[in-house]
Each structure stands twice: as C-alpha cells, then as structure tokens.
Amino acid sequence: MLYYDQIKNYRDFEVQRDEDRCIRCQVCVRQCSYDVHEYDEKYDEIASDQTKCVGCHRCEAFCPTDALRIKKNPSEFRDNALWTPQFIKNIYKQADTGGVLLTGMGNSYPYPVYWDRMLLDASQVTNPSIDPLREPMELRTYLGARPDSLDIGGGSGGPSLKTVFTPQIPVEYPILFSAMSYGSINLNIHVGLARAAEEMGILYNTGEGGLHPTLYKYGKNTIVQCASGRFGVHSDYLNAGVAIEIKIGQGAKPGIGGHLPGEKIGPEISLTRMIPEGTDALSPAPHHDIYSIEDLRQLIYALKEATDYKKPVFVKIAAVHNAAAIASGMVRAGADVITLDGFRGGTGAAPTMIRDNVGIPIELALASVDERLRREGIRNRASLIVAGGIRCSADVVKAIALGADAVYIATAALIAVGCTVCQRCYTGKCPWGIATNDPYLAKRINPEIAHEKLANLIRGWGHEIQEMLGGMGLNALESLRGNREKLRGVGLNETELNILGIKHAGA
C-alpha cells in the first residue's frame, strides 16, 4: 500500500467484508484496538487496513450482521520446507528494527503433543464401570506434604491419629488457575478468577504482581506468588492466601526474567506492586538470593517462618532438561508442592526464540519427576502440580494418571473469557480486554460474566473427569493418581514409552 514499508504488505490476515451485509454501524471500528477499520463519512464507507490486523477476531465476533470474516492471507511464497513464511517474515522484521522478536501466549510450534499420543482405559466385562450420576465420585484433592508414616495411637476411645500433619489444602477439583500477575492481566480478570475459585472450591494464583487490596477477601482461594522481582511482597501479602508459591521459572520463558513497561504502571498497579508510578517493573532472571538448593531452602523456610508454618510453600520451575534432579532438590529443600510448567505454558510477553525453543514437554517432565521422586522414596513429601498446555479434561485425567496431583490452567481460563490466542498480549492493546490495563479496553471484561464462565469451565471439566473415572471403574481421583496402567501410548517409540512409563496400545 502507498507509503507503507513494502514488507507490511506480506500481512498475516485478510479482512473480508461482505458489502451486502455491512450496515455501516461501525461496531468493528470501535472494537478494534489496532485501528484496522476506519469509517469515512463522506463516502459512507468502511475501509480496513489489513496490514494492522492481528487476527483476534473481535470485530468478526461483534459484527451484528455477520458481514466480517478474518481469514489467513492466501498470498504465498514459493513452497520451501525450510524457509517457511514465518522465518522469512521474521527476518524482514528484524532487518528493519534490529530488535528482539516478541510474542505472547505459549509455544506455537508443531512439537509433539504427548497428550494426543496417550489413550485412556475403560472397564469391560471383567470389572464394572461406575455411573457418576448414580454413585459418589470423589474429586477432592489435598495439596501439601504427607508424612513418611502414620503414627496411630490406641486407648479406650479407640484408635486415633497421633501424627501431626503439615498444612494441607483441600481443593474440590484437581484444577487450579495458574499464575497471571495483576499488570499482565487486569483487575477485572483477577476478580473473575478469584470469585470462580471461591465458588468451585479451588485456588487461583496471584502471579508476581502482588495482591490488590480488594482481593484480600478471597484469601481462602488464593495462592500468593513470590517471584524474583518480589513485587508487592510483604507480611500481610504472604499471610493473605492459603499458600505461597516461589516462582523460579516459567514454561514460556525458562531462564529469563520479565519486564512490565513503565507505561503500564498506573496508580493501582503501582500501589499493588509497591513501585513508583511509571517505572519499569523488571523481574530479574534469577532470584538474586538463590544460587543453590541450599539457598532455596533458606527462602522456603524464611517464608514458612514469616507465616508461622501455616502455609504450604510451592516452588515452581519451568520444565527443563534436568527437571527431575532439580525437583528432587526442591523437595529436599522443603517445598510442600512442586509446580512444573511445561514449554507450552503461556506468557504475557516473551522473546519468540525463547518461547519456541527452550524447555521440554510437560508430559515427559511430569513422568520423569514423578518417577524420580518415587524411586528416591520422597514422592509423599510434596504434591505435584503441572502446567503448560492443558487444553481439556482428558489432558487433566492423563496428567493425573502420569502422576500429577493437580493441574494449573491459565491459557484455557483466558480462552473461557474470550481470548482467541492471537499472541499479541505484549502490545497491551488486547481487544478482548484481557491482557490490557487500558481502562477503555479493560471494561470489556465484566467480572460477573468472567466468574460465571470460569466456574462453568471447571464444572464442565469436573463432570467429564468423573465420567472418565467412572468408565475406568474408579470412584476416586486418588485411585488414578500415578496409575500409568490406565494409559497406553500410540505412535510412540521405545524411548518415549520408557520415559512416560507406559505401554504401547495393544500391549
């Protein structure tokens, strides 16, 4: 287009407007935060600058006459298995700017999805399946360290438990809302997450942006996070939730820190993060006080001291090559819950190269960590939560069968409130009102609607999990935990089957 840098014409999307249906109501003009659509009064015409389209589908979803279609730009470079359009366009972009490629959400490359290579079992003839609509089906899960053995006392009143347990958190579903900071997403979403967690008896995680004063009342359903930036961390904050999570790494960007630009630090975020307005919020890559397992132990116990040993401490790492050995160290350092975030975990902003090339699949990390902790006889000393690319209830069931105690979901939760995974969170202009603090856009999330949708998602997945458990003849999630006999692989090689600890289908 005239006056444009030529490479912009290699745009990703095409805006198709059916002129027979368009009534010039300009809803699309108002909804697009990237200024794609523009109304010309003189010609009574809406012009669309397709080079700006990010493919979020907001205009298409809101068009009252179904006049808009957002399609992939059909223009094609000559076929080349190596030089795919993505690489070519990235090079053009970097040749122009000299900058680092940025992106949002999780790894979008076609690496194998092991959830899709594993199948679940069901009862036939020799053992009865169970109908969860007629019989009780237990999904409640307790998170926290279990003692090595139980000490049972006798006496005239009958047997009694003498062992004193470290704090345990009951959750009604094995699904928690993963860490997303206030700043990366806005307060309306946090309110929705907190209320949904309260209604469903599960937990949500504050992320590293602190806890807004209005959210303290949801403490019973809150995990507060302590990350390398230590934003908003103070005594009341640590005691506000039911657990504390030390975030060492994040699946979308293992090994690197975070950066919330100063423009996004408005008065409320400044207050919550305890940093001056307009200053960049930089989370260092490492915790500057953790350079070893011993250092980690110091922080774990400092947090336990600060909360009077009443809150379990979670430690979250990105799933990387030596996750199993690291996890073993984390358990020995005193972590009550281990969180593993796989390479498909999302983010509000990450360098594209890191997001798409660093880390390992969560399925393999989960299997190897669970196996290692069992072999070392310390699996009981920590619960295991996995995150990063859990898309449906079947993924949850497979994760539990591989050895997880619960899963974290975040991308799925955002999709529930409208996200279309356009991967432009880092621009701060999210047209769906999610990854933005712009007051005009943030209003697009009504906390009441977000609450309902998020609770519905958990409810729906809960029903499905019960159905799958019943089908396998199990009446409690506990009976499935680490029960890899209930899984079979399809199309996996010997090494993959060994790591996953499962048999091939047919075997």
Added chain:
Amino acid sequence: MMKRVYAKEEVCIGCRLCEIACAVEHSESKNVIRAYKAESKRPVPRNFVEEKGPLTFSVNCRHCDEPLCVAVCIAGAMVKDEKTGVVLHNEEKCAGCWSCVMACPFGVIRINPAEKRTVKCDLCAGRTMPACVQACPNRAIVFEER
C-alpha cells in the same frame, strides 16, 4: 414501582450494539440488514451511548414519575400511561416543535430529521426484555425494579 432500563457504566464497552438493536426493533421489518439497507426510512434508535474517554454508558428514557416532556408537549403526543408508568409518545400527533427535546433533563429524546418528529423509548412494548438489554454483550444494561 416499575421496571426501568439502567446502565452500568463500569462494564459498558461503548460498542453501540444497543443502539442498533433499538433501531431494528423499531423498524418495519425488524431484520437488521433489511432495516438498514432496504427500508426507505433509515431506522433511528431511541437510546444514546454517551462517551467521554473510557467512560461510556447507554442512556434512554427514565420514564420519570413527573415527566417534563409530557408537561411541555403542546400537541398532547406525550403521555404517561398511568397503569404501566411508561411515558409514551404518539408520533402521529407530534408537531415537531422540539419542546420535549429541550425539556428532557436527560437528553434522551431524539429528533428524527427525516420525519420531522421526535422519537423516544417505549420500553419495547410487547417484549419481555427490551431489545437494548438483550443485545448488550457485556450485561451493561439491565432491566429491573429499583
């Protein structure tokens, strides 16, 4: 007590789908595409989305207990239904003097330039829920007794 339409500015996103729904509801065909593209009279909504920066909300007739528009109407076109409480406007009788437009403290009476008459909200007679309320994608308009 009567049910009225209330705006919730904290969740209004300024999309103006309520205006479109209102215009279509008061059109001849009640079909969104035909109303705008085929009907000879361009549909006019009875509600207004007010906008200033991030602040937006949809406002329509408050159906006042003591409506000034009724008091000033020289043609007897504006009446308050004693039973339902709805302030109704008889467009046939309207003389197009714009007195009601000037008198309304909420600015919710619209001039229909083509007809040289005013139009205003009738709470969608015959509908259980006004069109604007049903069309709002973010529950920023509610129909309730307060």
